[in-house]
Amino acid sequence: MKVVVLAGGNSPERDVSLSSGWMISNALAEKGHAVVLVDVYLGIKTPKSGLNSLFLSQPEYEPGYHEIPTTPPDLELLKKLRYPDTGMFFGENVIDLCRLADVVFLGLHGSAGENGQIQAALDLLNIRYTGSGFSGCVAAMDKSITKELLHVNHLPTASWIYLRHPEELHWEMVEKIGFPCVIKPPRGGSSIGVSIPKNKQEFEDGITLALSKSDGIEHDLIIEKYIEGREFCVGILDNQPLPPIEIIPNEGWFDYEKKYQSGLTQEICPADIPAELAQRMQEAALKIHNVLRLGFYSRIDFKVDRDGNIFCLEANTLPGMTPNSLFPKEAAAAGIAYADLCDRIVTNGQSRR
Template sequence: MNIVVLAGGLSTERDVSLITGTMVCNALKKNGHNAVLLDVFLGYETEEKDLEDIFEKGNEISSRVSEIQDMEPDIEQVKAMRTDQSTCFFGPNVLKMCQKADIVFMALHGENGENGKIQAAFDLLGIKYTGSGYLSSALAMDKGISKELFNSKGIPTPQGITIKKGQRSVSFKELNLNLPFVVKPCCGGSSIGVYIVKDEEEYKKALEAAFRYEDEVVIEEYIQGREFSVGVIERKALPVIEIAPIQGFYDYKNKYQAGSAIETCPAELSEEITGKMQRCAEMVCETLGLDTYSRMDFLLDANNNIYCLEANTLPGMTPTSLLPQEAAAVGISFEELCEKLIEVSLKKYS
């Protein structure tokens, strides 16, 4: 097949996306496909006639990064790289190339990748893509809405509230939350902008910092416990993986810097808790309408209570990513996983 691996963009998870895209693109080539890596924002500046044999050229034609830094990228610097300085999110020739492809492998992460906007545009243009559709992507991306849906279906999740930038005057005492608690952007990812608040002064600073990323934040109870993740493909859960950061919590640095966390798969849990967490992950998929593949994050407290934090509709495929490790635990190689994700995604078009 001719496949565009779409990555990059303007999300704070841009670098993560480019590593995911590079690995996926290489795997698809090994599988015999004609794959090209394309930055959704920077695009590919060439004459339209040069696109005719673009999939036969066989080389990445867009931005690449060799490694993920321990800090999120400078988005303003990325915007300055765009030669045409257009305000259009889709870079030069991006839509033309995607329309030429048999399918677009969505290697995007974060805003305008996982929030359903690109999926909706592709649906209108008749472009096939991997992953869930626009509505389920939008629901999963919004932590406030997904938390309400979890509560309505009896899916355990930390209790909390959502506030908008215009409500930032909500006082510390009005929250009625015990310390410590968590402040995080409503639609962020990779733990960027997440703060654990221990007093009123930290609350003010966390609110100010979180609102720099977006206009809505979630404030929820802090659950002290072990961290886990469960990948789901076609609503069937993979083995549970445990993530134990060597220092601090599972933030941006600990997610992507090799050696920052100890990951165990299958997780060392009782059969009962393993099954309960896997069923909970499958319930999240059903609730949000995630019908292809996704990954859910969980906490387990000292009393063995399970809490679902969020759903990831386009899980990372980097060297330290969790979904490939879970697949490997049941004998699925990285190349086979990439092929599987395309296979299950094409089913929604048949």
């Protein structure tokens, strides 16, 4: 198949996406697909032989291109790299190139890549793509919507406060949640803008941090009860749960750096837990996947407290596909090699619309 892999973008998770895109492109080329990796925001120049010629040869990607810096990118600097700047999200030739492909593999993370905007645009253009559709992306990307849907469907999630207008925050609200708590931007990812304050000063700093990482759509935030316990993820592939993976940071919590830098976190898959707990998490993950109307694959994140109670942290419509990402490790534990995983995802994307 002719496949365009969209990566990059202009979200704080840009570098993560570029790493995913690099891995996906190489895997699909290995499976015999004609692949073009393109930065959705910066776009690509038209070769003298035309856009279609890009599918005829597999480019040699720069060594180390998949490596992720320890801090999120400078998005203001990124804007200066864009020429010509049309004011649109899509870079030069991106839409035209996607229309030439049999399917678009979405290797995007954060903001427009996961919040349904790109999915809606591709739907309107009748372009096939991988992953969840518009409605599932909206429900999963906005954690306030996710938590409301989990709550009304009696699915486990930690107590929370959603503040559409942070200036309306009163300490009585915070006291109901208690310290430590978790402050996060509702539509963020990769733990960017997340903090776990233990006192009033840290709380105020956390509010400032979360608002500074807002997606610009709304300046809102979530304050969530902190669940003391172990952290797990359960991937869903083709409506089947994958083996749970346990995440054990060497110190602190599972922040941006620990997610993407080797050696900072232990990841055990299959998780060393009782079969009953694994089954409960897998069943909950599949229910959450379906309640949110997610697509061919997703990843559901959990905390498990000391009493064995499970709590959903969030759902990911486009799980990371980097060298350190959790979803491919779960697939590997189920006997699915990385290239085969990518091939299954792209084949589903091409056939489902």
